[in-house]
Amino acid sequence: MPKTEKEIEIVLDGKKVTCREGENLLKVAQANGVFIPALCYFDHVDPPLGTCRVCTVKVKGKYTAGCQVIAKEGLEVEVMTPELLDHRKAVVEMLFTEGNHICPLCEKSGKCVLQALGYEMGMETPRFPYTFPNREIDYKPKHIIMENHRCIQCKRCVEDVFTDEGRPVFYFQQRGKETFVAVDYEQEAKLSYEQAYRAMEICPVGTILLKEDTMEAPGFRKYDKVPISEKSPEEEAKQEVKQQVVNPAEVKKKVVATVSLSGCFGCHMSMLDMDLDLLDLIEVVSFNRSPFTDIKDFTQRCDVGLIEGGCCSDENVEVLRKFRESCDILVSVGACAINGNLPALRNWMPVEQTLREAYLETPTADSTALIPHHEDLPKILDKVYPCHEVVKIDYYIPGCPPGGDHIYKVVQNLLLGTNYEVPYEKFKYD
Ligand code: SF4
Ligand code: SF4
Ligand code: FES
Structure with missing residues (x-):
């Protein structure tokens, strides 16, 4: 149906909105503050390509590509139902896993x-x-x-x-x-x-x-x-959270543990990047098991455990399980803990090949090179696992690495309920 000047009413998620007859649904939704994600849709390619399906909505109970829906009198569309949100997220996850x-x-x-849609939809590890x-x-x-x-x-x-x-x-x-x-x-x-x-x-x-x-x-x-679904100033204002000032004297010190599993230690370096904030933090927390204290075993129950890195060996799994047992709240910090990240690049090849390439076939290996093997050495797993596939994880701090100020604010939010807001651009893996 070609676009006309006729004003009509359509229904988006039970709410009546006005638009022009023949207008594309994505445009109508956008004009009314409803975010329908799109990838293949391109303003001037008409008819829309309809190849990606990340814009899936429901019309009369049937799934359809939102970019191919044209506004006409009496149209009723479901957009933001939990089922459709999950459906669209699954499509994005599929696109991630179909490519490298x-x-x-x-x-x-x-x-x-x-990538922006992955962030927008809160994608962590694809299913x-x-x-x-x-x-x-x-x-x-x-x-x-x-x-x-x-x-x-x-x-x-x-x-x-x-x-x-x-x-x-x-x-x-x-x-x-x-x-x-x-x-x-x-x-x-x-x-x-x-x-x-x-x-x-x-x-x-x-x-x-x-x-x-x-x-x-x-x-x-x-x-x-800019978040991909840009919020209106009113919505932003509603979301604004007042920062609270914490008086250290009134706070009983909380206990934090940290560990680096299969990661590069970058997230721990980021924690040290808190600079002077670290001094504020140690007014209200003490560190137990952590490379910061060099305490190797838990000496008390901890309020929060911060995990850097995924699990690439049986030792990583054992340590992670110990953290789960010993901490009230467990947080995956950084991309390696959340999705395996760079260490997980080996997941597509058999473990024997990984070991051969790492120890025998590198340019620096000579004829005496061996694959190390001893019963005291950790056993490498078939692949690198994100932490939440091994134990229950309560919170995630994305980033590679996440900024020190970001980690600091999350820890304060968790331990002291300070409600600091972490800006959108901090939730980045890149
Ligand atoms: S994703 Fe593939 S099909 Fe789409 S524009 Fe890029 S190269 Fe072309
Ligand atoms: S930024 Fe990420 S999601 Fe986008 S093409 Fe590159 S690898 Fe893929
Ligand atoms: S945006 Fe790709 S099918 Fe609609």
């Missing part, structure tokens, strides 16, 4: 719509197994690099990148799970720098990257500051 999405290693990090597709990176085009293993096959580039003569530059090749986006090298070479840059911008993820160009530095990227 390791954000800290990706040029598009901070400007990527898929589906990673598939780690083996798709070749194509360096042959003149202007761009194609990191095909991150392509979500949204079709934006295929439908919207053309040369001045109107020839397409990208096309789908193969079928089923072998499908990938191929480049017509001859046509791609005719693109200007600006056109190639636009192709990179059109791609909602980090597949099309411009050669000899990098994204902005952290802090200046598209999603560094």
Whole structure:
């Protein structure tokens, strides 16, 4: 139905809203402060591509792509039900697991719509197994690099990148799970720098990257500051939490334990980065088992345990279980504890191959090299497990590493109920 000037009423989650007949549902929802996520949807590609399904809503009890729903009299749409929120989150999780999405290693990090949706939806570890597709990176085009293993096959580039003569530059090749986006090298070479840059911008993820160009530095990227579903000033005002001043003299000291499992110790370095805040913190907490105190075994029950790193060995599992037994509240700190992060890159290969590559096939290994093996050494697990797959975790502090001030505020919130707000941009893995 073409868009007309006729004003009509439709119903979003039981609430009547006014819009123009024929208007796209995503636009109507946006104008009325309802956030429907979208990935393949692109303003001027009409009809909408409808390839990603992250915009799924329900019309008359049936799932449908929100970007393909057109406003007409009497339309009733379900958008924000718990079922649909979870459904859309599952789609985003699937997209993450279908590709090799390791954000800290990706040029598009901070400007990527898929990553922003992951944050927006509170995705931690996807519920589906990673598939780690083996798709070749194509360096042959003149202007761009194609990191095909991150392509979500949204079709934006295929439908919207053309040369001045109107020839397409990208096309789908193969079928089923072998499908990938191929480049017509001859046509791609005719693109200007600006056109190639636009192709990179059109791609909602980090597949099309411009050669000899990098994204902005952290802090200046598209999603560094603004939540993807921007809140109205009124909503922001409602959420504003007054910071409370804590008088240390009135507070009985709480006890904190920390440990680094399979991580790089970066989260602990971040805790030390609290600088002078650390002095404030030790007015109100004392540390028990922790590398900070060098206390190796718990000497008392603790209020909070902060865990850095995931579990890559039987020793990590034993230590983590001991923390669960000994702490009232357990917090996964940083990406390695939350999703395995870089240590989990070995998860796609058998453990024997990991050991062989690490000890026997590195450039520094000589003919005397051995894979260490002794009954006193920790046994390496088949894969690296995030902490919540081993014990119950109560809270998560994302980041790689999370900032010291962020950890400080979370600890204060948990122990002292101070209600400090942690800004959106702090919840980043990249
Ligand atoms: S930034 Fe986006 S494209 Fe890059 S790895 Fe993360 S989710 Fe994938
Ligand atoms: S290369 Fe990018 S724009 Fe093209 S289909 Fe893949 S994800 Fe979409
Ligand atoms: S945004 Fe609707 S299907 Fe992709």
